[in-house]
Amino acid sequence: MNKISILDIYKQNNHLNKLITINGWIRNNRFSKIGISFLTVSDGSSTSTIQVIAKKILCNYFTEIVKLTIGCSVLISGHLKLSKGNLQIYEIYALHIKVLGWINNPDIYPMSAKQHSIEYIRSYCHLRPRTNLIGVISRIRNTVFQSLNQFLNNFGYLWVSTPIITSIDTEGSGSMFRVSMLDDNNVNSKINYIRKNNEFFKKKVFLTVSGQLTLESYACALSKVYSFGPTFRAENSNTKKHLTEFWMLEVEKSFSDINDISVFAEQLLKNSVADVLNNCMSELLFLQKKIDNTIIHRLNKFLEINFIHVEYTEIIDILLKNKNIFDEDILWGKDLSSKQEKYLVNNHFKSSVIIQNYPKKLKAFYMRVNDDNNTVAAFDVIIPQVGEIIGGSEREDRIDYLDYRMQEIGLNNKNYDWYKDLRRYGTVPHAGFGLGLERLVLFITGINNIREVIPFPRTVGHADF
Structure with missing residues (x-):
């Protein structure tokens, strides 16, 4: 049978x-x-x-x-x-x-068969895959995941599993979850444990916000590598675009610069969207009927239009010329708001945008300082509906510049001595980027809330299941 x-x-x-x-x-x-x-x-x-x-x-x-x-x-x-x-x-x-x-x-x-709201079914994450909507999103998410892996494999990138438990703060922001095996309900046990062992790992450790630094060590030996797994941000942000646990694709390439890696990032995004159009048409037709009646046209348009590369300084000039639209200050050295990002992609450029060369105070310590000493060779990819979806940069390959940047933001140099070894022993120019899987699925599906594109969302105040 x-x-x-x-x-x-x-x-x-x-x-x-x-x-x-x-x-x-x-x-x-x-x-x-x-x-x-x-x-x-x-x-x-x-x-x-x-x-x-x-x-x-x-x-x-x-x-x-x-x-x-x-x-x-x-x-x-x-x-x-x-x-x-x-x-x-x-x-x-x-x-x-x-x-x-x-x-x-x-x-x-x-x-049951009656119509339920998205918020209602979210409270039953263990049962919501039985609904048509979450089933459709899950199949699209799977296609995107497989597409990203296959694309990188076709270009010779090797997958590397980077640590989830780490002792370093990649972003230098301090918004990390501490990992401990101590029993907070047993005070005596906690005190005795600290006295005898101090820490399980003999140091403070955290859930990773990024595997990028450790991934760089493999890029500086194997040339082209990537990691793909969960990352954690302890930011007290409860918007429709933020999660505290999410999946991050991180790509690193040696002998590469900002122009090379940003073009590759555009190719990777478009390939994933094309794969969804080619393999998930019934799912897209469902979403076109229920969620976004422009979805197929929107995704095809995304593939057809080249991303526009523009300098951060030029972006500020554009926003200042249109400052009457915004109810917020527009200053060089300030990060872009969601409203400003939407204006740029939807109204001004009518295209996805790659913004390059940000003020160094806005970006992480590992990004390469430009000749003007005020900006770094960083880029963000801004797309419709979602805003920033990819962040990347050339990495600082000069040890003296790296030392200065670490001192500037108050990092403990000792914790990063191994990272500086990559600059001491055969340093090479290299670049990379990080892509949030959930934000890509959010863009493709047209769903309004990022909590619907991950099976079991972890957000501020919510860690069920």
Whole structure:
């Protein structure tokens, strides 16, 4: 017997008129007085469902089939036929239906058939993948993840797993989560532990905000590398674009500069969007109907228009000429606001923008200082709807400049001695960038809140599951 997915049924036509088996969950159960049930079944493989026709001749029709409610899991065997109705293409005429799992108390099942708000289903993160919306987002997220890995692999980048537990602050901002095994509920135990052992690692350690510094050590030996994993920011920010735990793609390339790496970043973004357009059309059509009626046009336009490269100083001049639009101060040396970013990409340039050469006080210590000694060779990629999606730079490969920058912001040089070794022993020009996976999925899907594009969101005040 041929066991297949619903996706297989719609992608191939060689199963027609054959005996097949599917697994799935009930989405709807309509039954007639003449003894026929019409089951709508989903298995999560696509946006499509399949209608199953179950007749009263089945041995468990009256004892089980008519009692099936939304969410029950089933195994169904039967003949795949072209549908006689207009609402679906295929139907399965059931020969056997086995109920694998019932819904306890169907009346209070959280994912019932009625319309639920996004905020409501977010409170049931363990059940929300059963909704069409989260299923669609999950499949797109998977496509984006695979696309990014494949693109980098095709260009010869090696994947490196960088530490999640770290003793260094990559960004120099101090917004990190401390890692400890101490029992805060047992004061005596805590005091004794500190006296005897001081720390598990003999030093303070944190959850990483970035694997970039350790990744650089591999770039300075293997030339082209990347890491892809969770990172953590202990910022007290509760906006629709921020998470405290999120997935970051970090790319490092030796013998590279800001122009080279920023062009590569644009290529990588566009490749992922193209892969979604090529492989997730049914998901995009669902989102076009439910979330963003311009989504397909918007993504195609994103691919067609070249990103505009512009200097930070020029950006400030543009904003000053249009300062009447903004209710905030516009100053050289100040970071751009979300409102200013939206104006630049949506109104002024009508394109995604790569802003280069920021004031050094706005950026991290490891970014290469330019000849003017006021700016660093850094860039941000700003795209519609999301704003900043990529941040990158040339890395400072001159040890004296690196020392000065670390002293300038008050970092403990001793903690970064190994990092300075990369400049002592065969230093090379190198550059890289970081891309937030969730922000890319946010842009592609048109979803309004970043909490919907990660399975179990961690935000200020929320770390459930």
